Amino acid sequence: MKKVIYILLSFVCFAQVSLAKEGPQKTFLILFDRQELAQYQSSAAKMELSFMDTFKTRTYTGNSEHALIVTVPFSNWTVCEMGNSLVQISGDKEVPLESIAFRIIDMNECQENFQTLLSDSEEQASGKKVATIKLTL
Secondary structure (H helix, E strand, O other), X not given: OHHHHHHHHHHHHHHHHHHOOOOOOEEEEEEEXXXXXXXXXXXXHHHHHHHHOOOEEEEEOOOOOEEEEEEEOOOOOOHHHHHHOEEEEEOOXXXXXXXXXXXEEEHHHHHHHHHHHHHXXXXXXXXXXXXXXXXXX
């Protein structure tokens, strides 16, 4: 009987752990001005190294502006807090992210705003207005 209870309890614990959802995450898009990065003799990839140990990151470079996407594992992080984090730009020089970043965008907030705009436009489209013409004789 003890073995059956132990097996059932183990199965319940295993199921709970395996089916648990990840906590809420927040994603930030950080854009950098190419000329400003050249002035600091740095790159988005160097700044990615500051976040790589603690957060999920991804760097994009190419013909457009350099971008860094950072996903933090908690939802109460704000753009101001992200901007206050220190990044290493070269050698031993560290500066706050907000002083070198062109723009810091909260992607979750942008997605919520987009969904709100989309739902508003769908409501307006569904409430079709019928043109009334008043005839006077």
